[in-house]
Amino acid sequence: MTPDDVDRRLILATQAGLPLVPRPYDxxxxxxGVASDEVRxxxxxxxxxxxxxxxxxxxxxxxxxxxxxxxxxxxxxxSQVDDLGERVGAxxxxxHCYRRPRRAPLWPYNLFAMVHGKSRDExxxxxxxxxxxxxxxxxxxxxxxxxxxxxxxxxxxxA
Amino acid sequence: MLEPDPLDRRIIxxxxxxxxxxEEPYRAVAEGLGIDEAQLIARLQRMLDARVLTRFGPMxxxxxxxxxxxxxxxxxxxxxxDEVAGLVNALPEVAHNYRREHALNMWFVLAxxxxxxxxxxxxxxxxxxxxxxxxxxxxxxxxxxxxxxA
Numbered sequence: 001m002t003p004d005d006v007d008r009r010l011i012l013a014t015q016a017g018l019p020l021v022p023r024p025y026d027x028x029x030x031x032x033g034v035a036s037d038e039v040r041x042x043x044x045x046x047x048x049x050x051x052x053x054x055x056x057x058x059x060x061x062x063x064x065x066x067x068x069x070x071x072x073x074x075x076x077x078x079s080q081v082d083d084l085g086e087r088v089g090a091x092x093x094x095x096h097c098y099r100r101p102r103r104a105p106l107w108p109y110n111l112f113a114m115v116h117g118k119s120r121d122e123x124x125x126x127x128x129x130x131x132x133x134x135x136x137x138x139x140x141x142x143x144x145x146x147x148x149x150x151x152x153x154x155x156x157x158x159a
Numbered sequence: 160m161l162e163p164d165p166l167d168r169r170i171i172x173x174x175x176x177x178x179x180x181x182e183e184p185y186r187a188v189a190e191g192l193g194i195d196e197a198q199l200i201a202r203l204q205r206m207l208d209a210r211v212l213t214r215f216g217p218m219x220x221x222x223x224x225x226x227x228x229x230x231x232x233x234x235x236x237x238x239x240x241d242e243v244a245g246l247v248n249a250l251p252e253v254a255h256n257y258r259r260e261h262a263l264n265m266w267f268v269l270a271x272x273x274x275x276x277x278x279x280x281x282x283x284x285x286x287x288x289x290x291x292x293x294x295x296x297x298x299x300x301x302x303x304x305x306x307x308x309a
Contacts, residue, residue: 053219055177056176098298100295100297101296106234147260
């Protein structure tokens, strides 16, 4: 779906965050020159259509003590990757899980699952649980810890 | 960095999703937590200022509005790492960038408003760095959700 002009202005007005005032939707409505109800209806419609995944807080993993960040990658038999990807993604410690293309010979992996933990040992332990779930349909695997955040600014669209 | 206290952690857990669309949503959430609205707003402001929260608000799915997100990586020679990080980070299309332990040692996410913007950003990085970008566009998403307990 393509956002109309008001949706687009609403996205621009909220991409840095929701106003921290008692009536945030009224504040947005005043800023956009539309009725307050309309802001809430449009946000609800964008939640329904998937344009907005959720409205909430994004914590900094490091501040919560999740200092170990591992990208676990797996070479899973194509015929089973979708079924197993759903099951890996459902594990409570996996925050993102995707199927991506292999890039032979450097990169034989087609399943990516991000695992966060309070120590590398904890991440290794969780990755072993993924390995157990995948069993022998997984032919190769690796675990890439992040050693430095070089940039983290998130998405910004321009006006 | 500010160490989140037990109330901060309860607030973070309560706000991982489903923020209400009523007229006074902070009041509704505060009542659920047994605190008052002003206290909730002040705590949120403090956690944002201290970067305990990176943001608070709607999470947009860029693909749903015609844009694209692509994970990509570079194998950067060690002696050029900082220089290349500077060149890559300078592009506004680069939303996140992490150093990781692998021959592919720089992993970044490109976020563009149009699908065509990805190819342009990749071409720009290759031109600036002289290195080959390995792109990993997602073929299927199994799960994306913040569900770490605070």
